[in-house]
């Protein structure tokens with residue numbers, strides 16, 4: 001069912017949802033930007049419609065709402081372990097189509113990658129519903145159309161925000177609210193962006209060879225990438241983590257086990273027993289990430305991991321463009337070009 005609401009009416013809808021849900025959307029984080037005294041747009045809990053920032057892309061993705069940067073998996077006390085409780089109030093995330101597709105990638109990794117599901121991911125993920133934000137223009141670095149991620153249909157509700165009017169379609173009955181019964185009903189179907197300024201061509205995965213790995217293209221990234229890991233933390237589909245055991249007392253049998261986000265660009269990610277590191281050079285790490293995003297994941301899940309949100313291009317302090325990297329990869333795979 002579709003509805004047409006004024007901004008005030010939509011805010012009332014938000015207030016009624018808040019009685020049952022925690023609502024997250026892109027918000028302005030004051031003075032938390034990458035330079036001193038600058039702001040950043042990131043996902044945060046909203047109190048009202050005005051808190052939502054829709055005219056810019058969020059610097060970070062919504063993944064940390066249900067895949068926290070740092071999460072205690074369990075406490076251990078000598079012979080017993082205890083799993084911490086979580087806030088079980090259901091969650092609604094306002095989200096763009098590319099990110100909604102990105103979450104399907106996370107679901108594949110945590111829930112469909114082998115026989116066991118990730119208990120910690122699942123218990124938070126099950127609490128989440130999505131209200132999709134119609135996205136017709138995109139932003140300068142987006143390439144979602146090339147990645148087939150401009151269209152998403154697995155939303156629980158969807159909104160179109162225009163000046164003074166919000167169109168709303170509710171798919172999941174749980175997202176109906178009393179204010180809607182007094183609201184004009186309309187037919188509303190979301191539309192999707194058809195073309196981005198940035199376009200990429202992904203090479204045929206069957207043509208990627210050992211020569212692709214040895215191509216000089218990767219050397220450029222060894223000299224340019226500073227291994228800061230920003231591209232990993234901002235990416236909706238990066239899901240790697242590391243484990244930490246933390247002592248909580250002088251008795252080392254009392255403590256907690258945490259998982260903490262890790263990034264394949266960052267020093268230490270590939271360290272192995274005996275001091276070995278198979279991806280010492282930053283270009284090798286770029287190669288690893290690129291191949292995972294537009295080659296290896298596809299072979300396992302029949303869709304590319306990257307959804308073309310463009311955040312990695314936005315956040316890189318060295319102006320390394322992942323979309324350009326994909327196009328260069330295509331040139332060496334499809335056209336036999338060698339970079340030097």
Ligand code: SF4
Nearest residue numbers: 235306307309310312
């Ligand atoms: S690799 Fe870059 S463009 Fe692709 S999903 Fe991650 S952040 Fe977005």
Ligand code: SF4
Nearest residue numbers: 225226228229231316
């Ligand atoms: S954000 Fe840029 S410099 Fe930082 S790790 Fe990623 S590619 Fe390298």
